[in-house]
Every structure is written in C-alpha cells, then in structure tokens.
Amino acid sequence: xxxRLTFPALLALLLSGTAAAVEIHAAISVAPEYRARNxxxxxLTDATAAEIATxxxxxxxxxxxxxxxxxxxxxxxxxxxNGSSPEYHGVANQFYYDGRIADGLGWTVGxxxxxxxxxxxxxxxxxxxxxxxxxxxxxPLVGVPLLALERFTGSDAWTIxxxxxxQGDGDINNDGGERDSALALHWYRLAGDNDVHGVLRVSPRRxxxxxxxxxxxxxxxxxxxGAALYQRRGWRRTNALLDDGGALAAxxxxxxxxxxGGVKSVAGVQWTGESGISLLAEAWYxxxxxxEGDWRALDALTAQQLALRGVAPAAAIDxxxxxxxxxxxxxNLLRKNVLLRLAYDDRDGFKPYGELLVTPGDGGRVxxxxxxxxxxxxxxxxxxxxxxxxxxxxxxQAPIKRVIWAEWxxxxx
Amino acid sequence: xxxxxxxxxxxxxxxxxxxxxxxxxxxxDAFRLPAExxxxxxxxELYKNDALDKERLxxxxxxxxxRSLVLMKSPSxxxxxxxxxxxxxxxxxxxxQRPIRITASQKLLGEASTGDIATMTWSDDYNGVVKDEVxxxxxxxxxxxxxxxATTHRCLHLDLAQARNGVTYARVELYLDAASKAPIKADLYxxxxxxxxxxxxVARPVNGQPRIMTMVLLDDIRPNRxxxxxxxxxxxxxxxxxFFNPAALVRNPLTDW
Numbered sequence: 001x002x003x004r005l006t007f008p009a010l011l012a013l014l015l016s017g018t019a020a021a022v023e024i025h026a027a028i029s030v031a032p033e034y035r036a037r038n039x040x041x042x043x044l045t046d047a048t049a050a051e052i053a054t055x056x057x058x059x060x061x062x063x064x065x066x067x068x069x070x071x072x073x074x075x076x077x078x079x080x081x082n083g084s085s086p087e088y089h090g091v092a093n094q095f096y097y098d099g100r101i102a103d104g105l106g107w108t109v110g111x112x113x114x115x116x117x118x119x120x121x122x123x124x125x126x127x128x129x130x131x132x133x134x135x136x137x138x139x140p141l142v143g144v145p146l147l148a149l150e151r152f153t154g155s156d157a158w159t160i161x162x163x164x165x166x167q168g169d170g171d172i173n174n175d176g177g178e179r180d181s182a183l184a185l186h187w188y189r190l191a192g193d194n195d196v197h198g199v200l201r202v203s204p205r206r207x208x209x210x211x212x213x214x215x216x217x218x219x220x221x222x223x224x225x226g227a228a229l230y231q232r233r234g235w236r237r238t239n240a241l242l243d244d245g246g247a248l249a250a251x252x253x254x255x256x257x258x259x260x261g262g263v264k265s266v267a268g269v270q271w272t273g274e275s276g277i278s279l280l281a282e283a284w285y286x287x288x289x290x291x292e293g294d295w296r297a298l299d300a301l302t303a304q305q306l307a308l309r310g311v312a313p314a315a316a317i318d319x320x321x322x323x324x325x326x327x328x329x330x331x332n333l334l335r336k337n338v339l340l341r342l343a344y345d346d347r348d349g350f351k352p353y354g355e356l357l358v359t360p361g362d363g364g365r366v367x368x369x370x371x372x373x374x375x376x377x378x379x380x381x382x383x384x385x386x387x388x389x390x391x392x393x394x395x396x397q398a399p400i401k402r403v404i405w406a407e408w409x410x411x412x413x
Numbered sequence: 414x415x416x417x418x419x420x421x422x423x424x425x426x427x428x429x430x431x432x433x434x435x436x437x438x439x440x441x442d443a444f445r446l447p448a449e450x451x452x453x454x455x456x457x458e459l460y461k462n463d464a465l466d467k468e469r470l471x472x473x474x475x476x477x478x479x480r481s482l483v484l485m486k487s488p489s490x491x492x493x494x495x496x497x498x499x500x501x502x503x504x505x506x507x508x509x510q511r512p513i514r515i516t517a518s519q520k521l522l523g524e525a526s527t528g529d530i531a532t533m534t535w536s537d538d539y540n541g542v543v544k545d546e547v548x549x550x551x552x553x554x555x556x557x558x559x560x561x562x563a564t565t566h567r568c569l570h571l572d573l574a575q576a577r578n579g580v581t582y583a584r585v586e587l588y589l590d591a592a593s594k595a596p597i598k599a600d601l602y603x604x605x606x607x608x609x610x611x612x613x614x615v616a617r618p619v620n621g622q623p624r625i626m627t628m629v630l631l632d633d634i635r636p637n638r639x640x641x642x643x644x645x646x647x648x649x650x651x652x653x654x655x656f657f658n659p660a661a662l663v664r665n666p667l668t669d670w
Contacts, residue, residue, distance in 0.1 A: 156658075223514065
C-alpha cells in the first residue's frame with residue numbers, strides 16, 4: 001500500500017470515527033526579498049549572477065487542520081522572481097496522526113516535523129529534521145514521513161521512529177544529502193533544572209549517529225545549553241576537480257563525498273532580563289562543514305579557472321565557477337562558528353534583534369538586524385543580513401553580500 | 414511565669430499567623446478554581462489607550478502539583494503551547510515543533526504574561542501575613558470592567574512573598590473580602606520590587622456559587638495598557654499525566670479532552 005493511498009484513507013477513517021472538535025486555521029503571507037550581489041567575489045561570474053534573483057517574493061496561503069490526533073498543514077505557494085516566470089507549488093508540510101495506545105504510550109504515522117535537541121544557531125542533535133537554523137525568511141518547515149512509537153513517564157520520554165520508510169539510501173546528490181531512510185531514537189529526561197536529551201540514528205548513509213545534550217536553568221534569568229553528536233560517516237559537497245587535478249569540468253563536479261567520522265557540537269549561554277532584553281552567546285563546531293584549507297583549495301581552483309580566460313571558452317569557466325559557488329549553500333560555511341544575539345521584547349508585540357555570526361578561523365562575519373511586530377492578526381517582519389569580514393574569508397567571498405527581506409502575514413481564522 | 418512563657422508565645426504566634434494566611438489563601442483560591450484539576454477556556458482582551466488592540470484565546474489545563482498547560486487558540490498564535498511544572502517552563506512554537514526550556518524571565522515576555530493566565534492559585538506559591546483590615550479598595554472610576562460595590566465592605570490586606578522560585582510575581586499585596594474571603598484586588602510586584610500590575614477580580618454566580626470569572630490587569634510599566642481576562646468556562650477535567658511531560662508537547666491529542 002503506497003503512502004498516497006494510505007493518507008486519504010486514513011483521513012476519511014479518522015474524520016468519520018471521532019467526534020472531536022475540528023480546528024481549522026488559515027493564514028496568508030507575502031514575503032519579498034532583495035539580494036545584492038557581491039561584486040568583489042571571485043565566485044560571481046555571469047553564470048553565477050544569472051542564478052541569483054536579486055528580487056523575489058513568496059506568496060503563501062497556509063492551511064492547518066486538527067481534529068483529535070489528526071493534523072494537516074499545507075501551503076499553496078506562488079514564487080515570483082525577476083527574470084523568470086511565476087511558479088506555483090502545493091506543499092504538504094505535515095499530515096500525521098498522533099494515536100494513543102494506553103496511558104503513556106502513543107504512536108504517530110504520517111509526515112511530521114520532528115525537531116530534537118538543543119541549540120539556537122545550530123542543533124547537532126536534530127538528526128531527523130535537520131533544518132537550517134541560519135536561513136533568512138524561511139518558509140514553514142516540511143515534515144519527514146515517519147512511523148513512530150512514543151513512551152512517556154513522569155520524567156522521561158522515549159521516541160523510536162522509522163523515518164522516510166522505503167526510501168532506502170536515497171540519491172544524495174539530488175536530495176541535498178538528507179533523504180535517506182533511518183531508524184532514530186530520542187530519549188528525554190527532566191531532571192530538576194536540567195533537560196537531558198540523547199539521540200541515536202542508524203542509517204545506511206551516515207551509519208551510526210549518537211549524541212547527548214542538555215539545557216540547565218540557573219535561577220530566573222540564566223540558561224546554559226550544550227550538545228555533542230558523533231557521526232560514523234559524514235558528508236559534504238566538494239568539487240571533484242580538487243581530487244582529479246583538472247581545471248575545468250564538463251558536468252557539475254560538486255558531489256557529496258563521505259569524509260569519515262566526526263563530531264558536531266554546540267555550547268551556549270542565554271540571559272533574559274526583567275526588562276525584556278535578552279542575550280545569547282553560542283559557539284558550535286560542524287564536522288560536515290569546510291575547513292579553512294578546503295576554502296583555500298576551492299579559492300585556488302577558482303583563481304586557476306579565472307586565469308584561463310582567453311584560453312578556454314568563457315561559458316565553461318563561468319559555468320564551473322557557478323558550480324563551485326554551490327559550496328556557499330551549506331548551512332555552516334566553516335566548522336567553527338560563534339554567534340552573539342541581542343534581542344528585546346517590549347511585551348506589546350514588538351521584537352527587534354541583532355545577531356553577529358563570526359567564523360574565527362578566517363575572520364568572516366555575518367551581521368543580521370531584524371524586527372518583528374505582531375498585531376491582533378497581522379505580523380510584520382523586516383530584516384537585513386550583510387556578510388563580510390576579512391577579504392579572503394569564506395563569507396566575504398560569498399556571491400551574495402546582502403539580503404533584505406520583509407514578510408506580512410495575516411492570520412485569517 | 415510570664416517570662417517563662419514568653420519565648421513559647423513568640424514561637425507559637427507566627428505559626429498561628431502562617432496557618433491563618435494559608436487558610437485564607439485556600440479560601441481565596443476556591444473562588445478561582447472549583448476543583449484541583451480543571452480545564453479553563455480563557456478569552457483575553459488587550460486594550461491600548463482604552464481601545465481594544467488584540468484578542469487572544471487560551472485553553473488552560475491545570476493539575477495538582479502546580480502543573481499547567483496553556484494551549485493558544487487564537488488565529489495568530491494557534492499551535493503555541495506553554496507548559497508550567499512548578500517553577501519549570503517550556504515553550505513550543507508551531508514553526509519549529511521543538512519544546513524549548515525557558516527561564517522565569519522569559520515566561521514574563523509576550524503581550525499577556527503566561528503566568529497571569531496559567532497561574533490561578535496563591536496558596537501553593539505564597540506565604541505571608543495579614544497586614545491589617547481596611548475598607549475594601551474601590552476600582553478606578555473609569556474601569557468599566559469592574560463594578561463598584563454599592564456598599565463599602567471590609568477587606569483583609571495580606572502581604573505575600575513568594576514561597577518558591579519561578580513564580581510570576583515575587584510579592585503580592587492581596588485584598589480579600591473579610592466576610593467571604595473572595596479576592597478583590599492584588600498589587601503584583603516583580604523581583605526588583607517594582608509594582609508591575611494591579612489586578613482586579615470580578616465574581617459572578619456559577620451554578621449558585623460565586624466564582625471569579627473576570628480578572629482585569631492594569632499595567633504599571635505601560636500605563637496605557639489594560640488586560641481583561643474572561644474565564645469563559647472552568648470545568649473539572651483530569652487531563653492525562655503524559656500531556657504534562659515536556660516531550661509530549663509535540664503531540665496534539667488534547668482536543669479530545
């Protein structure tokens with residue numbers, strides 16, 4: 001029985017079999033975005049520039065339905081960008097059922113957002129959802145197909161989930177590296193002022209991933225958190241020319257490659273005052289990200305390709321550099337990252353914030369300033385992000401140097 | 414003889430006073446919560462310069478052991494949840510579906526403090542003294558939500574201090590009707606000693622019993638703000654313990670309860 005047949009049948013069965021009240025919510029949003037190209041970047045060629053829409057906008061109609069344990073969330077999306085025709089998509093963000101077998105024992109089937117662990121800028125224990133925590137103006141998350149069993153006691157919770165059943169090892173170069181089938185386990189314990197998490201994930205692609213994390217509350221205003229994950233096999237997208245020794249490729253040379261075992265970790269401290277001001281300092285290490293040396297090698301390859309102007313066809317050079325620029329799509333450009341965040345909540349719906357992300361290894365930095373204002377049913381978001389730092393840092397070399405975004409959201413009912 | 418008894422009297426007197434305050438707070442709590450485990454449907458109106466600015470709907474499940482679960486139901490907040498287990502707090506935002514442990518200070522953030530909505534008793538959280546007996550305070554003349562009583566009642570004036578960490582307000586000056594022990598007014602102070610809010614309680618009969626069905630909060634920090642909390646229904650309901658496990662916030666079966 002395929003999942004496409006299962007879900008409508010499940011919906012009909014559940015809607016007919018329960019008298020629970022139906023909750024339906026709808027929202028519309030308009031999210032324009034402006035991107036400024038980085039003319040100083042070696043990675044900005046005509047081919048790269050053609051891939052960057054400087055002006056775009058996402059229009060969503062979002063629907064949520066809940067009846068008893070049944071939950072559905074879908075989005076109808078129009079995406080417009082300068083230089084291309086409008087695109088229309090239907091997104092099934094979530095469609096799942098939370099069932100109950102007995103006291104403290106439940107099950108879940110369907111497509112569900114399942115976020116685990118601790119951290120703000122980076123969450124190493126998020127082995128199922130793997131959301132990019134640093135993207136701007138992000139659309140609603142899309143869940144993961146899963147079958148899960150959950151056990152709750154007074155202070156503990158266990159979840160065992162078979163995620164993306166039937167998808168096997170997937171195609172890593174087509175799915176961004178995360179669409180493989182896996183068996184995942186999450187353990188949670190409330191131990192006084194501590195929230196303790198443990199995760200275990202077994203999959204053909206990454207083999208074993210195991211990690212622990214905790215959040216500790218210190219008084220009324222302070223909290224600290226930390227987590228570490230060991231993965232038996234990590235993956236990152238690298239340019240095959242760096243191994244082959246060639247200068248130009250005829251097809252996309254950016255391929256995911258396994259790089260052996262590694263650790264991902266995060267540690268942070270947060271303070272929130274009575275005034276509504278809050279501070280966050282967080283540092284993390286991502287073994288799947290590039291080292292400084294990886295960027296130097298890719299920079300050298302790009303320089304070598306640029307030096308071929310007049311010798312090789314311009315289209316081949318520009319195309320190869322555009323392929324290499326996919327390295328900037330990684331959620332962490334470098335392994336070591338430090339994030340500082342200052343935010344304010346005026347308790348009346350206005351929440352401005354500022355963030356500074358630094359990559360100490362190469363002197364790169366990302367400054368983000370934004371504000372959210374929430375009214376009765378409307379929410380306005382405005383933000384700007386600027387990359388920079390040392391001229392040869394990864395962030396300073398990014399083909400996009402500035403993003404300005406806004407969002408207007410209306411909760412209709 | 415008296416000199417011998419004096420130390421004993423000094424020991425006994427505060428204990429007696431403390432018992433009295435505990436009994437008074439229990440009696441006052443009964444006007445807000447008719448049972449230990451309840452489901453409360455709450456409608457919150459946020460006024461700015463006397464004009465209705467925002468409305469919010471909450472369903473609150475309360476269980477013994479200072480456990481409260483707040484489900485946010487209004488369109489702009491749908492899916493958000495706050496869990497309070499004694500002095501420990503968690504927040505679930507529907508966008509991330511990840512329960513986040515928050516501090517007591519973070520609980521105070523937001524337009525309508527979660528603590529004002531989820532905490533409906535004093536007896537578990539505060540102890541203190543009966544300061545004096547006074548004429549009951551009258552609500553401000555322009556406060557239409559709180560009717561002014563036709564006759565002056567006498568009130569017990571209690572000075573309460575937090576008995577546990579993590580309570581929303583460090584100190585409360587509470588006025589109880591001397592005869593019925595119904596709460597009339599409270600001055601709510603935050604940890605710095607500053608008065609943050611002034612609360613007025615409005616009772617009306619429910620099933621023949623007087624119940625607090627409206628609470629009006631006047632904001633001292635933002636004087637042009639007024640929050641009116643209407644308790645649309647308060648029914649005895651025992652939600653399963655598992656829903657008060659922080660990890661269970663990502664599950665959504667509570668519409669059946």
